[in-house]
Amino acid sequence: MAKIALITGATSGIGEACAHVFAREGYNVILTGRRLDRLEKLAGHLNETYNVEIAVSAFDVRDREEVIKNLENLPAEWKKVNVLVNNAGLSQGLDPIQKGSYDDWDTMIDTNVKGLLYVSRVVSNWMISSGFGHIINLGSIAGKEVYANGNVYCATKHAVDALNKGMRIDLLPYGIKVTAVHPGAVETEFSEVRFKGDKARAKKVYEGFEPLVADDVAETIWFAASRPAHVNINELTIMPTAQSGASNIFRK
Ligand code: NDP
Numbered sequence: 001m002a003k004i005a006l007i008t009g010a011t012s013g014i015g016e017a018c019a020h021v022f023a024r025e026g027y028n029v030i031l032t033g034r035r036l037d038r039l040e041k042l043a044g045h046l047n048e049t050y051n052v053e054i055a056v057s058a059f060d061v062r063d064r065e066e067v068i069k070n071l072e073n074l075p076a077e078w079k080k081v082n083v084l085v086n087n088a089g090l091s092q093g094l095d096p097i098q099k100g101s102y103d104d105w106d107t108m109i110d111t112n113v114k115g116l117l118y119v120s121r122v123v124s125n126w127m128i129s130s131g132f133g134h135i136i137n138l139g140s141i142a143g144k145e146v147y148a149n150g151n152v153y154c155a156t157k158h159a160v161d162a163l164n165k166g167m168r169i170d171l172l173p174y175g176i177k178v179t180a181v182h183p184g185a186v187e188t189e190f191s192e193v194r195f196k197g198d199k200a201r202a203k204k205v206y207e208g209f210e211p212l213v214a215d216d217v218a219e220t221i222w223f224a225a226s227r228p229a230h231v232n233i234n235e236l237t238i239m240p241t242a243q244s245g246a247s248n249i250f251r252k
């Protein structure tokens, strides 16, 4: 029977790239995100290209009841998830703490921390019942360092770093692997979302150097997911060659 990967935030960027990689490797994939049209289009494409089964479940990770209802409504055979990629996340704004938007703070904390927790709570119980599983959390260089005006986004990714370690301790007796992947700058919809649709400002983030692309991160996630059963990658930091840290990019 084919293995199963559940990917949150599969409508774009790193999540969408992960869906391609896991489908290419023969996994049946559960695609989640809010934009159902994108999920359905991707599902059709993956099914046709890789001849694997795809399930789609559209929900907002911030809504606890919706997360539980949508995941629990999946057919029993889809609950034997081998790999959960906790990828859904976002940044909103880039302001000093004294000027930060309350709404932006709520959105980031509710999505990046609470949303990840809601999904993990449900799926880790499935994994305990199955007796196997691997949770891969998308952290960030922002979860290892703090940069100017990154305050709350960095705090959410530091929380993911802590939760990654906590999950590994708590799930150890069940043989469930837990990994964090921490990327530096990846050109996706991330900056457009951060700057609320300001494409020109988003484009500037990646000017003068070669950023990572979503596939670079997806292949790294696949590396962690494809180690032998006795090997767990605790965490990996992946950066563009032109970036040495959260605040240091060499631009031509
Ligand atoms: P994208 O904006 O391209 O993708 C983000 C994904 O998250 C989308 O599929 C989006 O789906 C989903 N998402 C956002 N909010 C919600 C929500 N409330 N409920 C459900 N899904 C949601 O960005 P990336 O691919 O770059 O980001 C993926 C992850 O990688 C994030 O956790 C991000 O913090 C992290 N990361 C990104 C880096 C970068 O430089 N790009 C670097 C380091 C880490 P939809 O809108 O359809 O719901």
Ligand code: 8X3
Pocket (backbone or CB within 6 Å): 139, 140, 141, 142, 150, 153, 183, 184, 185, 186, 246
């Ligand atoms: C995304 C990378 O440096 O923009 O997590 O925070 S950064």
